[in-house]
Amino acid sequence: MATIKKLKAVKFNQNHLLGIQDLSFSEVSQILEEAKAFIKLNKSSSKKIDLLRGKTQINLFFEPSTRTQSSFELAGKRLGADVMSMNIVNSAIKKGETLIDTAMTLNAMHPDIIVVRHQDSGAPNLLSQKVNCAVINAGDGRREHPTQALLDALTIINRKGKVEGLKIAICGDILHSRVARSNIYLMNMLGAEVNVVAPKTLLPHSIERLGVKAFTDMKKGLKDCDIVMMLRLQNERMHGSFVPSPREYYEYFGLTPDKLIAAKKDALIMHPGPMNRGVEIDTNLADDINRSLIREQVELGVAVRMACLKIFCKKN
Amino acid sequence: MKEKLMKEKYLINGRIIDPKNKIDEMGGLIIDSKGLIKAVGKGVSNQNLPSDAEKIDLNQSILMPGIVDMRVFVGEPGYEYKENFRTLSNAALSGGVTSVVSMPNTNPVIDNVSMVDFLKRRGRDKSRINIFPAASLTKNTDGKQMTEFGLLQRKGIVAFTDGTKTVQDPQLMSRIMSFASQSQSLIIQHAEDNILSKGGLINEGEISTRLGLQGIPSVAEKIIVERDLSFLEEYFCKYHVSQISSKKTVSVIRKAKSEGKTFTAGVSINNLSLNENDIGDFKTFLKLSPPLRTEEDRLSLVEGINDGVIDVIVSDHKPEDEESKRLTFSQAATGASGIETLLPLSLELFHNKSIDLIKLIAAMTSKPAQILNINKGNLDKGNDADLCIVDINKPWVVNKNELNSKSKNTPIEGRKLQGQVLKTYVKGEIAFNRAD
Numbered sequence: 001m002a003t004i005k006k007l008k009a010v011k012f013n014q015n016h017l018l019g020i021q022d023l024s025f026s027e028v029s030q031i032l033e034e035a036k037a038f039i040k041l042n043k044s045s046s047k048k049i050d051l052l053r054g055k056t057q058i059n060l061f062f063e064p065s066t067r068t069q070s071s072f073e074l075a076g077k078r079l080g081a082d083v084m085s086m087n088i089v090n091s092a093i094k095k096g097e098t099l100i101d102t103a104m105t106l107n108a109m110h111p112d113i114i115v116v117r118h119q120d121s122g123a124p125n126l127l128s129q130k131v132n133c134a135v136i137n138a139g140d141g142r143r144e145h146p147t148q149a150l151l152d153a154l155t156i157i158n159r160k161g162k163v164e165g166l167k168i169a170i171c172g173d174i175l176h177s178r179v180a181r182s183n184i185y186l187m188n189m190l191g192a193e194v195n196v197v198a199p200k201t202l203l204p205h206s207i208e209r210l211g212v213k214a215f216t217d218m219k220k221g222l223k224d225c226d227i228v229m230m231l232r233l234q235n236e237r238m239h240g241s242f243v244p245s246p247r248e249y250y251e252y253f254g255l256t257p258d259k260l261i262a263a264k265k266d267a268l269i270m271h272p273g274p275m276n277r278g279v280e281i282d283t284n285l286a287d288d289i290n291r292s293l294i295r296e297q298v299e300l301g302v303a304v305r306m307a308c309l310k311i312f313c314k315k316n
Numbered sequence: 317m318k319e320k321l322m323k324e325k326y327l328i329n330g331r332i333i334d335p336k337n338k339i340d341e342m343g344g345l346i347i348d349s350k351g352l353i354k355a356v357g358k359g360v361s362n363q364n365l366p367s368d369a370e371k372i373d374l375n376q377s378i379l380m381p382g383i384v385d386m387r388v389f390v391g392e393p394g395y396e397y398k399e400n401f402r403t404l405s406n407a408a409l410s411g412g413v414t415s416v417v418s419m420p421n422t423n424p425v426i427d428n429v430s431m432v433d434f435l436k437r438r439g440r441d442k443s444r445i446n447i448f449p450a451a452s453l454t455k456n457t458d459g460k461q462m463t464e465f466g467l468l469q470r471k472g473i474v475a476f477t478d479g480t481k482t483v484q485d486p487q488l489m490s491r492i493m494s495f496a497s498q499s500q501s502l503i504i505q506h507a508e509d510n511i512l513s514k515g516g517l518i519n520e521g522e523i524s525t526r527l528g529l530q531g532i533p534s535v536a537e538k539i540i541v542e543r544d545l546s547f548l549e550e551y552f553c554k555y556h557v558s559q560i561s562s563k564k565t566v567s568v569i570r571k572a573k574s575e576g577k578t579f580t581a582g583v584s585i586n587n588l589s590l591n592e593n594d595i596g597d598f599k600t601f602l603k604l605s606p607p608l609r610t611e612e613d614r615l616s617l618v619e620g621i622n623d624g625v626i627d628v629i630v631s632d633h634k635p636e637d638e639e640s641k642r643l644t645f646s647q648a649a650t651g652a653s654g655i656e657t658l659l660p661l662s663l664e665l666f667h668n669k670s671i672d673l674i675k676l677i678a679a680m681t682s683k684p685a686q687i688l689n690i691n692k693g694n695l696d697k698g699n700d701a702d703l704c705i706v707d708i709n710k711p712w713v714v715n716k717n718e719l720n721s722k723s724k725n726t727p728i729e730g731r732k733l734q735g736q737v738l739k740t741y742v743k744g745e746i747a748f749n750r751a752d
Contacts, residue, residue: 120645120647121645142529205524206525
């Protein structure tokens with residue numbers, strides 16, 4: 001088994017990872033530092049350690065997810081935890097059991113950590129009040145997706161050395177995006193300047209109050225940016241309800257080489273996935289190994305989730 | 317039925333407030349042997365007390381008409397586990413409320429004559445307060461067919477409303493108002509455009525963006541009020557907006573009233589005393605309809621009471637059991653219990669000098685009674701002695717476990733209030749006494 005070097009621990013105020021909003025700068029730094037150590041481990045031939053041996057991790061996904069769920073599953077397994085993924089589609093919740101009852105049932109099995117994704121904003125908060133173990137938010141409604149923001153920060157640091165002083169544009173469906181919210185909080189905390197770019201119908205009310213500048217013109221929003229984060233536009237929002245058509249959206253808000261010119265020459269492209277090629281992003285740009293960090297994001301996601309599991313599992 | 321006679325009661329040494337008769341003076345009130353008000357005012361004092369009368373010293377507390385609450389949900393029939401007439405009555409009396417308008421959102425809905433008989437019988441047998449039932453505007457509150465305004469009125473229905481729902485169809489609404497103008501029916505609208513508010517959970521703004529909850533724009537309320545006021549020009553009926561929540565709607569109403577349109581409007585004590593910041597970390601007890609809005613909106617509602625743009629204050633008492641609230645914010649039931657804290661929470665607005673005491677009391681007594689056209693909410697000679705005795709300075713802390721309502725979903729748990737109801741009389745008899 002591989003080993004991992006010990007880091008000086010920061011005292012965490014929270015027992016749960018519910019959102020970036022609850023974390024302090026030193027807590028974020030601790031998570032990112034821990035994650036860096038796991039990047040190397042994940043590239044080595046022996047990827048498994050026994051840090052969480054004997055611990056039980058339950059993945060409770062109320063919304064379908066491919067990358068986040070498998071990322072958490074792999075992260076838990078590499079740390080030696082017993083990982084159980086609940087298939088909600090066939091479970092009692094579909095038969096009318098409330099979230100609190102589900103929590104009580106799972107709690108009786110004495111898990112050490114529950115990773116939860118839920119379509120309702122605030123669901124992980126409610127869950128955390130009712131269980132004795134740590135809860136990690138893997139995405140709740142439109143509110144937060146903290147591990148995604150943390151892995152985005154780690155990806156940026158990996159390439160640019162730091163987040164501080166960078167100019168970051170987050171583009172697309174900001175209204176419905178938990179990724180956007182968590183990234184706004186985190187990138188601001190780490191000292192970046194954040195722009196959001198979207199058609200007015202997809203910009204949340206009072207978004208500037210979160211510490212960003214809002215743009216409806218992509219070239220203006222991308223001006224001098226170091227990082228361009230694209231967000232997914234869901235299919236049901238493309239055809240007239242929020243924007244007139246995928247074609248019109250791509251014309252004005254899709255990331256294309258001619259719009260990317262407005263950003264810095266060495267600007268890098270990110271996307272939390274899954275992508276709609278030709279809707280929000282030009283397919284060649286998405287695959288451009290010199291500019292696109294999309295695959296790296298997935299890779300570092302596992303490391304960040306290992307760090308989170310380690311820190312919060314140990315806490316309880 | 318033989319009328320039972322009781323001893324005459326002399327309530328003396330109190331501050332008598334009766335907004336309808338513009339009384340605010342130290343004095344007393346005499347309840348005759350039939351439970352009616354025999355005399356009121358400064359003339360009633362220790363000096364002219366007959367030796368055989370029952371003397372009640374108010375110790376300078378306020379004596380005012382029992383409160384008339386225009387918006388109350390009772391669980392009967394269908395949701396008795398949330399609130400029944402007995403528990404509602406106890407809750408109301410401890411808050412000084414002696415008359416309520418019950419909302420028709422029961423199961424089945426109060427939309428036909430036979431339901432009214434049931435309601436009145438249950439109300440009479442199980443409660444001590446006066447129940448004035450409202451019937452629905454549309455059958456089963458479906459928003460498709462209007463109910464029998466004339467026949468229902470004859471049975472004792474005082475108002476028509478779909479309660480928690482809004483009549484969306486403009487054609488039907490125009491016909492309802494047209495028909496109601498001929499039947500002299502009071503139409504109460506809960507103003508919210510369902511399409512604009514679809515999926516919405518709290519006020520649309522910074523808080524909804526931060527919490528990731530879909531917002532309800534205030535224009536959803538304004539647009540219905542504007543629509544109905546346009547109809548009012550064509551079909552002049554008795555129209556009342558149930559409870560408004562935003563500055564924009566206050567402006568619309570202020571303008572319409574200044575142009576001479578005759579109609580009335582209400583506000584829930586929740587929107588008058590709380591704002592969206594109180595929702596904090598997804599507190600489902602503050603999930604309300606209309607939603608709590610910004611502090612700026614709240615202040616405009618306070619101003620609305622002060623300048624008479626808003627006529628009445630209601631509790632919007634909506635009991636919900638714990639199971640309906642222990643859910644995620646989007647799944648949780650909407651509404652808050654509030655009938656027993658209506659007056660004490662209102663008094664907060666007096667103590668912090670937001671609203672004049674007489675205006676505050678008028679908005680909960682004489683004004684709703686006038687809109688409903690019922691002889692309540694005043695201290696007229698010869699009327700039922702429905703009274704409320706209040707110590708407006710007494711400090712206390714809201715504790716949900718001490719509430720009389722069957723459901724404990726108070727939005728102001730732990731709040732420090734100043735002012736408490738000491739005694740409540742209904743028809744001259746003491747129905748609540750805090751000292752007991």
